[in-house]
Amino acid sequence: MLTYSFENIGSDTLYEYLYKSLKQDINDGVLSPDQKLPSKRSFAKNLSISTITVENAYSQLIAEGYIYSIPKKGYYVSNISNIKNVPNHKFNFDNSEKYISTDKNRTSPDVINLASNHISADNFPFSIWSKLIRDVISNEKDELMKPLPSAGSFELRNAIAKHLWDYRGLDVNPEQIIIGAGTEYLYSIIIQLIGRNFIYGVEDPGYRKISKIYNSNSILCEYIPLTSCGVDTDILNKGHADVIHISPSHHFPTGIVTSAGTRYELLAWANNSADHYIIEDDYDSEFRLVGKPIPALLSIDNNEKVIYMNSFSKSLSSTIRISYMILPKHLMDKYNELLSFYACTVSSFEQSTLAKFISQGYFEKHINRMRNYYRKLRDMLLDAIKKSELSSRCTILEENSGLHFLLRISTEKSDKQLKEDAVKNGLHISCLSDYYMNPKHSEEHTIIVNYSSIREENIDLIISKLCEVVD
């Protein structure tokens, strides 16, 4: 086995010395391209050092492109004649990927991802964010160190309440807002607040993650199918759900907007029992591209039945992890009594930064800019589709809201085949059928085109790839 003596280590740490020795041997050709390196454990044992030392040396070499890793196989020497042409992050990416083999949203950088709705780095307001966070750190040192209220900083809750009033017409008491590190975390608070002995109704089709989270928390879920007006209230009324989790403003992935009639039927269902609640997930209401925003169900709830949830994942970035919910007054009282021992899960640095981002008007500007940007991107995509071979064999649906539309395609291929062929063409897609729990309701041949992370310059490439996939 490859071995090194640490005799001449000098002032280096073990890790640095090992890293330098390997690098030298790769540069000198002693280790040749694609040669397999020893596993971390056996190398560590052989050199009588810790595996973490080997791990760190390997990580550094991966980061610099001298070696590469293949998940479940091991570490190999790179062909260093290529190194200078490859951006650094590619290697970082390869490296981090072995830690997240189950994260299906993460694809290699060469693949265009229509299944992800993360936003592109061009669209985050980095310079303003950087300025605000610097101001916060300069001016609020004492405040930043003080424990925040469990429900979040007053400043941020007030800014959100004002924003909801100005842009969503919602008259919300900031005292009823709870800030949390993502809606997923807030679901767990709802479960603890409402109780575990209830059945939660979730939309079918819908985000699978929602029922996964409830199931992981030992909650039974009932799947409620949709009509063109929203969840099927006949089935809801005949079923066993106590709490329903819905997105009335804009359902994902079908894009269905819950009709006014269904909204009142939902509230009537909620008013039937003290145990009934509606969780309104308003995740992308900022991005209605045509017409006026749809009023929130919360705005017509007179009986404290609606728990409203929203996040900054779509409107800013999912990587800042700030969401909020608005509890009916009696549930907020219960939260204060029973659950306010929890520390707020969002950093005070970021709460303060976001509060200023909203209250100083940057959030409004950002949303307006993004709405225009997404409208343009969507129009370019639709235009490219119309001009392509696809146009004769596809229908475009639900293109007026959110950051995706549906492409219904006339093809002989199964959805499974479509997705596999897409991957072969360097395209990651999802289909409507992926979101159905009950396969018999599912529709084949409908591709979901999430366009928030794609770049203008790739549109023609994407459409030509789609044409090949469908053929």
Added chain:
Amino acid sequence: MLTYSFENIGSDTLYEYLYKSLKQDINDGVLSPDQKLPSKRSFAKNLSISTITVENAYSQLIAEGYIYSIPKKGYYVSNISNIKNVPNHKFNFDNSEKYISTDKNRTSPDVINLASNHISADNFPFSIWSKLIRDVISNEKDELMKPLPSAGSFELRNAIAKHLWDYRGLDVNPEQIIIGAGTEYLYSIIIQLIGRNFIYGVEDPGYRKISKIYNSNSILCEYIPLTSCGVDTDILNKGHADVIHISPSHHFPTGIVTSAGTRYELLAWANNSADHYIIEDDYDSEFRLVGKPIPALLSIDNNEKVIYMNSFSKSLSSTIRISYMILPKHLMDKYNELLSFYACTVSSFEQSTLAKFISQGYFEKHINRMRNYYRKLRDMLLDAIKKSELSSRCTILEENSGLHFLLRISTEKSDKQLKEDAVKNGLHISCLSDYYMNPKHSEEHTIIVNYSSIREENIDLIISKLCEVVD
């Protein structure tokens, strides 16, 4: 009722106009000191505007000190002749307090708090943090927008693993580290991972919050008393707990360090059943002020029985909300299979900043500086106690680790009386008896002195107040 016409509103928003009108009337003496203002709702109704508008105007006036609020009573005009002498944050504080009536750790700024262990703003490395976050925002735009692995960024997990090796002698695979927004959140992940049908043993005395969190998640807890060597393993062996949650390096609040013998007994207990696990909460191991750090229980666990938890709450600040746990390999595999659909709860901006803070050596420097600072603070406190009237009637215990010590006092007063008298003297204290679930084991007359947030210049004041309280 007080009324305003909005006829001359000009380009102001309703909120601004109302705010300016009220401020004018307070300045002009039209509204007099301590005069009660209309409630938000009635004022809004009277003016035909939304309550949020009134709320915002009131909030602004509170922030500027023109009015003040009394929880559950209402809003009153301040005596503005005092305004210029009072720091702004005092009013912010009053204002935010009405949102957190259940947060007992938050006291008025004039009260010295020995019951809180937040850190003082003088001790957070703001300038380095600010520089690093600016660098991260400048250099890693693409990376910051990409969804992170569920368990957290590779960069931060690697930095933590290396830190644990260098400073705690723990050989940890970064792939087994999970980053989360606070240990409280990570407990909920453990519950979902291990299962809900187990009984969790918690230390008595101990942090009450731990059993509150388990109970809120429908988990039964069993309280295990302590001996001078750690949890009582006889009682543990005879009891029903499947999982135990302990802090062997330094128990809060007693300061007990679990002995080597008890450690092996605990591991033997864990090895008795496939369902048994030990959650090792290593929350302040960085701050052993005398002697070598206590090795982690994890370091002698050969059977994948120990879940190790730590956070940056004590070592940096509780307000940045970054904690981590190290799962045994088989539990990490289970996590990857079942729970990695969860998004990581910590912002990628802060994960990247913290990773650099650690890997560039700042964290080590910071901990060393803080250890010296706390040692000095503790020595000054102990010295002041020795020179005071207290010295003849108190014993000091467990002063060599963590950020607190115990002051056992000879007094006739009950702990309840001690705490009430402390509040009257502008001192917020907690007693050992506050941490007991089983009152019959509890010891009276032992004050917990948390000194992480106190200032040198207040030491004499604190001791003289303590003398008055005890008398």
